[in-house]
Amino acid sequence: MAESMSGMKRTHRCAELGKAQIGQYVTVMGWVQKSRNKGGVIFVDLRDRSGILQIIFEEGNCGSEVFEKAGKLRSEFVAAVTGKVCERAGAVNKNLATGEIEVVAEQLRILSESETPPFHIEENSKTKEELRLKYRYLDLRRPDIQKNIIMRSKACAVIRNFLSEEGFLEIETPMLTKSTPEGARDYLVPSRVHPGTFYALPQSPQLFKQLLMVSGYDRYFQIARCFRDEDLRADRQPEFTQVDMELSFVDVDDVIDVNERLLAKLFKEIIGVEVSLPIQRMTWQEAMDRFGSDKPDTRFGMELNDVTEVVRGCDFAVFKNAIEAGGSVRGINAKGQGTMPRKKIDALTAFVKDYGAKGLAYVAIQPDGSIKSSFAKFMKEEEMQALIHAMQGEPGDLLLFAADRNKVVYASLGALRLELADQMGLLDKNQYNFLWVTEFPLLEWSEEENRYQAMHHPFTMPMEEDLQYIDTDPGRVRAKAYDIVLNGTEIGGGSVRIHQDDIQEKMFEALGFTQERAHDQFGFLLEAFRYGVPPHAGLAYGLDRLIMLMAQVDSIRDVIAFPKVKDASCLLTSAPGAVDDKQLEELGICVAETKE
Ligand code: ASP
Numbered sequence: 309m310a311e312s313m314s315g316m317k318r319t320h321r322c323a324e325l326g327k328a329q330i331g332q333y334v335t336v337m338g339w340v341q342k343s344r345n346k347g348g349v350i351f352v353d354l355r356d357r358s359g360i361l362q363i364i365f366e367e368g369n370c371g372s373e374v375f376e377k378a379g380k381l382r383s384e385f386v387a388a389v390t391g392k393v394c395e396r397a398g399a400v401n402k403n404l405a406t407g408e409i410e411v412v413a414e415q416l417r418i419l420s421e422s423e424t425p426p427f428h429i430e431e432n433s434k435t436k437e438e439l440r441l442k443y444r445y446l447d448l449r450r451p452d453i454q455k456n457i458i459m460r461s462k463a464c465a466v467i468r469n470f471l472s473e474e475g476f477l478e479i480e481t482p483m484l485t486k487s488t489p490e491g492a493r494d495y496l497v498p499s500r501v502h503p504g505t506f507y508a509l510p511q512s513p514q515l516f517k518q519l520l521m522v523s524g525y526d527r528y529f530q531i532a533r534c535f536r537d538e539d540l541r542a543d544r545q546p547e548f549t550q551v552d553m554e555l556s557f558v559d560v561d562d563v564i565d566v567n568e569r570l571l572a573k574l575f576k577e578i579i580g581v582e583v584s585l586p587i588q589r590m591t592w593q594e595a596m597d598r599f600g601s602d603k604p605d606t607r608f609g610m611e612l613n614d615v616t617e618v619v620r621g622c623d624f625a626v627f628k629n630a631i632e633a634g635g636s637v638r639g640i641n642a643k644g645q646g647t648m649p650r651k652k653i654d655a656l657t658a659f660v661k662d663y664g665a666k667g668l669a670y671v672a673i674q675p676d677g678s679i680k681s682s683f684a685k686f687m688k689e690e691e692m693q694a695l696i697h698a699m700q701g702e703p704g705d706l707l708l709f710a711a712d713r714n715k716v717v718y719a720s721l722g723a724l725r726l727e728l729a730d731q732m733g734l735l736d737k738n739q740y741n742f743l744w745v746t747e748f749p750l751l752e753w754s755e756e757e758n759r760y761q762a763m764h765h766p767f768t769m770p771m772e773e774d775l776q777y778i779d780t781d782p783g784r785v786r787a788k789a790y791d792i793v794l795n796g797t798e799i800g801g802g803s804v805r806i807h808q809d810d811i812q813e814k815m816f817e818a819l820g821f822t823q824e825r826a827h828d829q830f831g832f833l834l835e836a837f838r839y840g841v842p843p844h845a846g847l848a849y850g851l852d853r854l855i856m857l858m859a860q861v862d863s864i865r866d867v868i869a870f871p872k873v874k875d876a877s878c879l880l881t882s883a884p885g886a887v888d889d890k891q892l893e894e895l896g897i898c899v900a901e902t903k904e
Contacts, residue, residue: 311417313337316388323359323405329393330409336361337388337419339449341429343381350378352413354387355429357454362396362410363389374416384422384429384446390415437865441879444870456859456867459578463855464531466577467551470570476527476553481516483533487829488514489765492536495546503896509535512848514765515833517554518805521844522836529553531851537876543864545852546876551800554846560788560804563845564589564744567792567800571742579858581740589744592786600638600722602748605796606741608734610725612638612718615709618698624686626669630711637711640721641699642728645706646673653706659727660710665720669709671696677703726796735795737860743793747771750778750787751818759820764789766815766830768803769845775811782818790847799854802847809837 319334338356350365365378369391381387391413401407426443427435431452440447447453468478487494490511497507510516512534520528532552538544555563568585575581588606595604598611616636619627627637642648657668671681673696684692699707708724710717729735750770751760760782762768770778774785788804806812812834816826827834855867865871872878892899 309418310420313388313417313419316390316415316417318388321358322354322356322361325361325393325406325409325411327395327408330395332393333390334393334411335388335390336363336411338386339422339429340381340383340385340387342383343378345379350375350381352378352381352387352389354389355449355451357458359405359451361406362401362404363391363413364397364410365413365416369412370414370416374413377416377418378413380418382422382424384425385418386420386422388415388417388419389413438873438879441865441871441873444880448869453866456855456861457869459859460851460855460867463574463578463858464851466574467529467531467570470573471527471529471553474527474566474570476529477525478530479520479525479528480530481510481513481520481532483509485510485516488512489762489767489830490514490534490536491761491765492538495535495537498895498897500895511536512550513552514767515830517552517846518767518833518844519836521554521556522839522841524556524842526556527553528555540874540876542874545864545868546872549851551849551851551854552846553802553848554844556842556844558804558843558845560746560790560845563802563804563847564790567847571792575740575858583740583742587742587744587792589746591747592745592749593747595743595745596718600718600720600725601796602745603791603793603796603798604722604743604745605726605729605735606743607736607739607795608729610640610642610729610734612640612721612725613699614638615695615698618695619691622687622691624669624683626667626683627709627711630713630717633713635711635713636717637709638717638721639699639707639709640725640728641701642706642708642732644704645728645732646675646704648672648706656708656724656727660720660724663720663723664716665710665712668720668724669711671699671701671707671709673701673703673705673707675703739795740857741795745791745793746789747786748789748791749783750774750785750789750815751782753783760818762815762819763787764801764803766819766821767805767812767833768815769806770811770815775814778814778818785818788845792847792849794854794857797853797857798850799857800847800849802845804843804845807837807841807843809834812837 316335318337320336322336322338336354338354341353341355341360343350343352352363353360354363365375367375391411393409394412396408396410425446426439429446429449431450433450484497484507487508488511492511494508499505513530513532517528530552532550533547534550535547537546568587572583572585575583592602595602600612614636616631619637620631630637653670660668669683671679673679701707710720749763752763754761769788771786771788777784791798791801806815852864852867856864859867
């Protein structure tokens with residue numbers, strides 16, 4: 309039986325109470341975490357989003373009717389209680405913010421009853437994620453998830469305030485739109501009014517924010533939902549949130565400056581972390597050479613070492629072939645791992661195969677200085693010594709080498725470095741290492757399509773000094789593009805945009821776009837640029853990732869209220885689902901037989 313709350317008004321949230329309120333009469337409302345009947349006393353833990361409060365029902369204080377009603381309280385019932393805040397009679401609970409007090413109840417209303425929930429609402433639940441997501445509204449009651457969602461809300465408030473103070477205007481851009489140039493598959497929405505045509509959901513507000521610069525809004529931001537129908541990966545969401553911005557009359561340094569101050573403020577206010585400014589910058593080339601990654605985790609060393617010249621001329625076929633084919637030989641030194649069992653080294657070899665490497669060559673320097681190596685027999689003694697020297701190998705170290713095309717060498721050693729750091733316990737979640745990666749290549753060769761593709765997007769400005777190569781050696785051109793990386797995760801990225809039509813034309817040429825295709829896809833933007841376009845640049849953060857790192861959780865789903873799972877479905881609503889024939893008919897859509 310559910311009662312109404314009329315005549316009762318909540319005075320506090322549960323955990324807003326403490327010693328300061330002792331002696332006051334208060335009214336709290338929330339969910340029953342648990343209740344224990346200890347003969348003459350009923351203890352009830354009442355929970356709301358602020359935390360948990362202990363309530364005590366004693367017949368002498370509340371009368372027999374209320375006492376009897378309190379006896380009916382079960383987990384997840386919703387109750388309203390009025391009573392007096394008192395110092396705790398029993399033991400103080402140091403784990404609770406309200407652990408020094410309790411409320412001695414005088415009135416109780418059961419606002420709503422609850423069936424036994426499919427899992428217990430508690431912190432650090434061991435419940436399977438599928439069940440948690442099916443009952444997400446219950447899962448969202450758990451204090452650890454609530455903490456993340458609350459942090460997210462506060463972070464957005466800080467971001468909004470900061471950007472407003474810096475002269476940014478928050479402007480919404482359409483959800484039903486045309487394809488945007490971020491290179492993923494679009495989610496399409498059929499048009500009823502124009503049968504056979506489709507809107508695309510935005511992969512980012514890119515084109516609209518550039519249009520806003522043309523329109524003179526000068527500084528724009530938006531906390532925007534983006535949609536990308538990408539291949540399934542555990543840490544991806546088909547819809548995700550960007551903190552998106554664009555600025556006029558600026559260059560790289562201006563974008564970096566305002567964003568460094570934003571990050572410093574955000575981390576200080578939300579998690580009390582001081583970000584020391586300026587944030588380190590590294591060119592893309594340096595990042596690849598030193599870390600094998602364009603988003604290096606700089607919390608630890610174990611950098612890549614190019615030993616191509618050191619091993620050139622040796623007889624080991626793996627090295628020889630890679631060098632002859634124009635590739636390289638690079639290694640990392642896993643300090644103190646020289647006694648790693650063979651089985652574990654084999655597992656690392658299997659690990660790098662996922663990144664295209666054919667294998668991993670190793671030298672394990674034993675504590676007594678002797679070596680175990682997969683390729684020593686192909687090397688002269690002095691060649692081996694030179695290699696160990698180049699790797700700064702010392703007794704107890706494990707040297708691991710990849711020999712292949714540069715792309716494969718970077719990818720495998722970059723990933724191996726992270727894997728080893730994880731195994732060796734070198735990744736400290738409390739350390740926040742920010743890094744700007746700059747001067748990305750403008751273009752990237754696509755083996756599949758046999759042509760260049762934009763590394764960022766087709767509106768990214770080439771570096772002035774490299775413009776001379778755009779016709780003759782496009783792969784060499786660097787871009788005014790930058791990523792902001794935190795502990796090996798890309799949390800944001802952006803670029804200075806092309807605002808000169810001759811450069812844009814060259815860019816489209818390099819990408820193999822015909823005039824027609826460029827016009828078809830981006831005609832409205834190109835046309836807008838004919839009416840006075842300011843130089844402009846921007847950046848977007850992936851908000852979900854950012855919050856995930858701030859909250860120190862491992863899953864992106866733990867910072868999104870209603871996330872989807874790996875196959876892009878929603879376990880709560882069962883979306884996506886079939887629709888009525890009538891709806892399809894109105895849309896002029898006919899669904900082909902699908903194979904199970
Ligand atoms: N639209 C870009 C992205 O989603 C960000 C930017 O260039 O501002 O990656």
